[in-house]
Amino acid sequence: MEPLSNRSKKVAQKDMTFTERMYLPAVVQGLTITLKHFFKKKATIQYPEQTRERSSVWRGLHVLKRDEQGAERCTACGLCAVACPAEAITMTAGERKKGEEGLYREEKYAVTYEVNMLRCIFCGLCEEACPKAAIFLQDDKIAPARFERDEFIYGKDRLVEPLKTTETK
Amino acid sequence: MESVDLIYKAIYILVIFGITLLIATYSTYFERKIAAFIQDRVGPNRAGPAGLLQPLADAGKLFFKEDFIPAKSNKALFILGPGIAMLVATMSSAVIPFGDMLMVDGREIWLQAIEVNIGVLYVFGVVSLGVYGLMIGGWASNNKFSLLGAIRAASQNISYELAMGLSLIAVLMMTGSLSLREIAEQQAGFNWNIWYQPLGFVIFLICAFAETNRTPFDLPESEAELIGGYHTEYGSMKLGMYLFAEYINIFVASAVMATLYFGAYNFPFMENLRAAISDPVVANNVVTLVGVAAMFAKIFLFIFFFMWVRWTLPRFRYDQLMKLGWNILIPLAILNILLTGGGIMLKDYLF
Ligand code: SF4
Ligand code: SF4
Numbered sequence: 001m002e003p004l005s006n007r008s009k010k011v012a013q014k015d016m017t018f019t020e021r022m023y024l025p026a027v028v029q030g031l032t033i034t035l036k037h038f039f040k041k042k043a044t045i046q047y048p049e050q051t052r053e054r055s056s057v058w059r060g061l062h063v064l065k066r067d068e069q070g071a072e073r074c075t076a077c078g079l080c081a082v083a084c085p086a087e088a089i090t091m092t093a094g095e096r097k098k099g100e101e102g103l104y105r106e107e108k109y110a111v112t113y114e115v116n117m118l119r120c121i122f123c124g125l126c127e128e129a130c131p132k133a134a135i136f137l138q139d140d141k142i143a144p145a146r147f148e149r150d151e152f153i154y155g156k157d158r159l160v161e162p163l164k165t166t167e168t169k
Numbered sequence: 170m171e172s173v174d175l176i177y178k179a180i181y182i183l184v185i186f187g188i189t190l191l192i193a194t195y196s197t198y199f200e201r202k203i204a205a206f207i208q209d210r211v212g213p214n215r216a217g218p219a220g221l222l223q224p225l226a227d228a229g230k231l232f233f234k235e236d237f238i239p240a241k242s243n244k245a246l247f248i249l250g251p252g253i254a255m256l257v258a259t260m261s262s263a264v265i266p267f268g269d270m271l272m273v274d275g276r277e278i279w280l281q282a283i284e285v286n287i288g289v290l291y292v293f294g295v296v297s298l299g300v301y302g303l304m305i306g307g308w309a310s311n312n313k314f315s316l317l318g319a320i321r322a323a324s325q326n327i328s329y330e331l332a333m334g335l336s337l338i339a340v341l342m343m344t345g346s347l348s349l350r351e352i353a354e355q356q357a358g359f360n361w362n363i364w365y366q367p368l369g370f371v372i373f374l375i376c377a378f379a380e381t382n383r384t385p386f387d388l389p390e391s392e393a394e395l396i397g398g399y400h401t402e403y404g405s406m407k408l409g410m411y412l413f414a415e416y417i418n419i420f421v422a423s424a425v426m427a428t429l430y431f432g433a434y435n436f437p438f439m440e441n442l443r444a445a446i447s448d449p450v451v452a453n454n455v456v457t458l459v460g461v462a463a464m465f466a467k468i469f470l471f472i473f474f475f476m477w478v479r480w481t482l483p484r485f486r487y488d489q490l491m492k493l494g495w496n497i498l499i500p501l502a503i504l505n506i507l508l509t510g511g512g513i514m515l516k517d518y519l520f
Contacts, residue, residue: 024371027482034207034481044211 059122059137062115064160067105072160073134074113075106083129088119106132113159117143117152173276182263182282189262192472193416194224200416200476207480231409239402243309250306251403251410254299258417261295264288265424266350268434268461272450280434280461281350288349289337292425293330296380299418300326303382303389306411307399318398321487322389325379328494329386333376335502336369339509340429353433358440361432365512368505370430372498377422379494382415384479388487423471424464431467434460 019025045052054060065073076093094111096104103109120143127136146152198213198220205212213220238247265288268280285291300323307319340362344352356362363370379386390398400411427433439456446452485493 030481031477034477037209038203038206038477040209042206042211043209046211046214 054139056139058139059124061117061138061141061143062120062126062154062159063136063138063141064113064156065134065136066161066163069102069105070163071101071103071105072109073105073132074110074130075108075132075134076110076113077108077131079129079131080126080135083125084120085123085125086119086121088116088121089126090114090116110156113156115154115159117154118149177278178282181280185262185267185282186259189259189417189420190413192420192468193413194228196416196419196472196476197227197412198224199472200479203473203476204480207477228409231406234405236405236407239311242311242402246305246309247402248407250302250309250399251407251414252302253305254302254414255410255417257295257299257302258414258421261292261421262417262424264291264349265421265428266353266433267424267464269353269457270453271457272453279350280457284348284350286346286348289341289347289352289429292349292421293334293337296418296421297326297330299414302411302414303399306403307389310399310402312402314395314397315399315401318389318391318395318401321395322382322399325382325386325388325490325494328491329376329379329498332372332494332498332502333380335499336372336376336505337429339366339369339502339505342506342509342513349428349433353428353435356432356435358435359432359437361430361435363430363432366430366505366509368501368508370426372502372505373426373430375493375498377426378475378478379490381418381422381475383419383475385482385485386490387479387484388490391484393484419472419475420468423468423475426471427464427467433467434464436460436463 067073076091078091078093081087081089081091091110091113093108096107096109122137124137143152143154201223202212202220213223216222216226238244263282264285266279266281271278271280303322304319307315307322310316340352341347343362343365344355346352346355352362378384382389388398389395390400395401400408403411434457436459439460442459443452443456446455
């Protein structure tokens with residue numbers, strides 16, 4: 001058949017030379033390669049004792065921030081839930097009562113706030129959407145493996161930043 | 170035979186048996202370690218210091234697994250298969266001379282369980298019985314993959330035994346004896362057979378890989394094509410027995426290769442060491458004990474080599490395996506016999 005273009009390449013299987021057909025040189029070559037790897041530095045990270053160094057922009061477990069006075073910053077506007085591509089965030093809003101000014105920064109606050117860590121893809125869009133700088137993904141914590149699915153739904157008890165750290169800072 | 174001799178033999182056999190099992194147990198550990206190291210990992214290191222208790226954990230796991238027998242299998246043979254594999258594997262170390270002679274209280278103690286004048290034939294006879302374990306187990310499982318694996322094991326062993334035997338004949342022509350102890354004695358010092366039989370050794374080595382069903386010739390149990398070959402249906406300690414038998418076979422093959430080609434318990438400068446110690450009894454015992462250490466060092470090197478190759482080379486295709494065995498190794502082995510014969514004639518003629 002006439003070739004349509006002259007770009008087609010003729011390929012042919014090359015006959016192996018005698019040394020190639022003996023295989024043993026190739027086998028020895030392979031053995032030296034594996035022996036080199038035998039003495040190489042190992043790539044293993046002994047996980048529970050060592051952890052892999054994470055980059056500074058690593059997106060890990062969420063935290064709900066408090067402000068300088070220790071009041072929760074979140075105002076339950078729901079923008080994070082809207083922004084979330086995985087629909088991992090749910091919340092119920094409530095009105096701040098008198099005398100709770102020290103607890104919640106805004107008049108409206110999140111009574112419950114839940115992130116489903118099985119749905120979350122740790123994209124970080126929630127932290128970008130938040131107008132109050134209330135939610136952040138930490139770079140040093142991850143959501144660890146658990147036995148029950150319920151345990152992956154993180155409520156406020158596990159998300160809100162503990163008071164102590166704000167005091168010391 | 171005196172009763173003291175009998176007791177000594179019994180103790181010796183038990184010790185060898187124990188050592189064989191210990192080495193097989195720890196081969197599983199070192200197999201994983203070596204695999205890991207070759208792949209830039211660290212391998213098992215959680216059970217005990219440096220993972221040294223891993224084999225115990227594995228054995229415990231295998232013992233507590235459900236001992237499952239498939240409904241349509243031939244139950245008696247299904248149980249017999251691993252038993253034969255294990256029995257035959259442990260039998261073959263009986264004639265291997267692990268050391269020379271120890272002098273205790275003026276009594277000569279030979280570090281060899283049984284001295285038979287056909288030691289080589291015994292080893293080969295027993296080792297080739299090992300394929301019955303695989304055949305019976307694979308057939309009794311009543312599973313196509315098992316049967317395929319068993320058939321492959323049988324035909325592979327038969328094919329490679331020929332080349333192995335032929336390469337051995339060249340050694341026997343040189344030593345003129347079938348007794349493993351005599352073959353060992355003739356290689357005193359550094360006068361090892363490997364210097365005279367390099368080609369024979371390479372053939373023997375390749376055949377040993379095929380006989381022990383190790384990569385690149387592990388076609389009877391190739392996981393990718395046969396799910397595990399003859400032991401597809403096996404679980405629990407019966408599977409453990411098969412795997413164990415494989416490691417014992419490696420140990421025995423290493424010991425045989427060390428004996429036939431690498432001077433068994435002989436090591437360089439052993440006569441200098443013997444001459445350096447004035448008391449002849451002490452000298453003899455020291456040389457013998459160092460010899461035992463040398464023998465085990467050689468065996469461990471071979472075991473390492475088996476594992477090293479396993480994690481380097483891919484598996485052969487079945488037709489390639491048969492072609493290599495029949496078209497290449499057997500003619501080469503015959504050529505080796507001719508060369509050896511010519512060499513012996515030449516030597517007689519010249520000296
Ligand atoms: S990180 Fe992404 S997926 Fe996870 S909760 Fe925030 S927006 Fe949703
Ligand atoms: S975390 Fe931010 S975006 Fe989400 S509800 Fe609270 S204030 Fe709004």
